[in-house]
Amino acid sequence: MLRRLIGSVIVMWAVATLVFFMLRFVPGDPVAAMLADAGGPDEIAAMKRQLGLDRSLFVQYAIWFQNMLHGDLGASIYGSRAAVTDVLAEAIPRTLSLSLLAFVIALIIAVPAGILSATRRNSATDTTVSLLAFLGLSMPDFWLAILLIIVFAANLQWLPAIGYAPLADGLWPWLSHLILPAVAIGTAFSAIIARMIRSSLLEVLKSDYMRTARAKGLTPWMIMFGHALPNAMIPVITVIGIAFALLISGAVVVENVFAIKGLGRVLIEGILNRDYPVVQGAVLVVSAIFVFSNLIVDLLYGVIDPRIRLN
C-alpha cells in the first residue's frame, strides 16, 4: 500500500521531469516566436533574462521544480498572461464534472446491457447489444458529438450546443450543458464495460456457488444482484481503471467541440498558441489524474476482493 503510493509519486516526478526537459528541446525558440514582430535581439535577451531562460538547464529545472512544489506553475505567455494555476483551477472542475457524468451515463447504459446479453446469451438481444457495442467502439467521439449537436441542439433544440454553466448557476443549467458532451465521451466507455460485464457474468454463472444458490431456492433476482453481479464486477473494476483514462482523453477532444474550457481545451489551445507554461501545467494535471485514478482503482480492488488484500 505504502509502496504503491511511493510508486505513484515517483511516476509523477518522472513525468514532470520528462515534460520539463522535452519542452526545452523543442526545435525553435519560443521567446523569439513570442516576440515575432516586436523584438530585436536585445528584447529577446531581456525577455529571456526575465523568464530565467539564460541560466543553465539544471538551475532552471531546480527553480521550476521548487516553484511547482509551492504550487507556482508560472504565467501564461500568451494573451491575458494569467497565472497557470488560475487557468487550471478554473478548468479542472469542468473536466471532472464532464468525466464523472460520462462515467455515470456509461454505467447506466452498460450494466443493464451487459446483464441482459449475458442472461439471454445468443438471443436477438445479445446480438443487438454486441453490434451496438462494436458501433460505440468504432465511432470517433468528436463525430458523435457533432451528430448529437445536429440532432438535439440544432434541430430539436432541446439542449444547448456549446458552453458550460457552473453548478452554482443551478443544477439544470449545469446538467443541460454537460449531457451531450458526456454522452459523446461515455459511449465508447460504455461499450467496453458492457462487453466486459457480459463475459465476466457468463464466467460467474457457470460456477458451483451459483448452482448452490439456485438449489437453496433463491429468486433469480436475488441470485443476480446478491451473488452473481458482485463477483462479476471484480474484473470489471480493473478495466474501469483503464477505461477512465479513455474518458479523460475523450474529454480532451470533445471539450473542443462544445467550447468547454476544461483541461482538454486549455491543453490544445496552449499547444496551438505555443504557450509552454500552460501546456506544461495542463500536462502535469492530466497526468496526475491518470496516476491517481489508477491508484484508487488498485485500492478499490483490494476492498472488493479480500484475496488480493491478503497477498
Place this chain on the structure above:
Amino acid sequence: MTDTTQNPETDPLPRRRSRFRATLVRDRKAQAGLAVLILFVIGAVFAPLLSPFDPNAMTLDMMSGLSWTHPLGTDDLGRDLLSRILHGTRVSLFIGISTVGIALAIGIALGLVAGYFGGWLDLLIMRYIDLQWAFPNFIIAVYLVAVFGTGLLNVIVALSLAFIDDFARVARSMTLSLREEQYVDAARTLGFSKGRTLFIHILPNAVAPIIVQATVSVSYAILGEASLSFLGLGVDAYTPTWGLILADGRGFITQAWWLGVFPGLAIMLVVLAINFVGDWLRDALDVRQAVGD
C-alpha cells in the same frame, strides 16, 4: 480423428489455414469487414481516378446538397466532399499502417530483448514501458505533437511512439513463456547465437498475438490521426484528411448536415471493419485476452 495423412504436430500450417477458412465462413461480421476494407483500399489507391473533382478546387457551387454532380455535396468553399473524403482515405490508411509498422518494429525489439535477456536491461526497459502504459496512447500522441510540432512526419512519429508500449508488453510476455520451451533450450545448447535464437526460434512463435495487437492498433491509430487532425494538430491545413474535413465543416453543420455526417461515417466504417476483422483473427489464431487495448 484417425487422419494419418495430416499430423497437426508436424504440419501446423495447413491446420492453421483451414482454421482461418472455417472461422471466416461462419463469421458474417468478418466477411463484411473484409469487404469494406477492400473497398476502402481500392478507394485509397485509385483516389485520383475515382474522384470526380480536384479535392482542393474551390468553386462557386458552395454548400450545395447531394446531387448527381456532387454525390456527397460540397463544402463552404465549393469543394466536392466525395473527392475530399476519397483523398482523405489515403492519408488515414497510410498513417494507420505506417504508424503501426514502426511501433511494431520498435516495440517488438524492446519486448524481445527485455524478455530474453532479463536482468537490468529488462528492468530499465520495462520501467519505461510501465510509465508509458499509465497514459492513454492518444494523450501521449498529443504531448509529443506539442513537442515536435504538426505535419505528416511528426504525426506519424508521435503516434508510433505512443503505441510502442502495447507491442513491447505483448512481445515480452510471449518471450518470457517461450524462453522456457525445450526447442529454445535446444537451440541454445546447439550453440546458436542469441540473435538467431530470438529471431528464428522465438519471434515466429509469438506472431499470433502480435498480429491481433497490430490489427487493433491500426484502428486506434486511424482514430488517433483523425482526432489530432480534428484538433488542428494533424498533417496540415491543406491536405484533406477525415478529421480536418470534419473540423472545417463544423461551423456549417446546421446549414449543411452532410459536412458533419459523411467524413465521420468514413472513419466509423473503416474502424468498425478493422474491429470485425480483428475479432475474427483473435478467434482464428486462438489468441485469448492476452492483447490489451
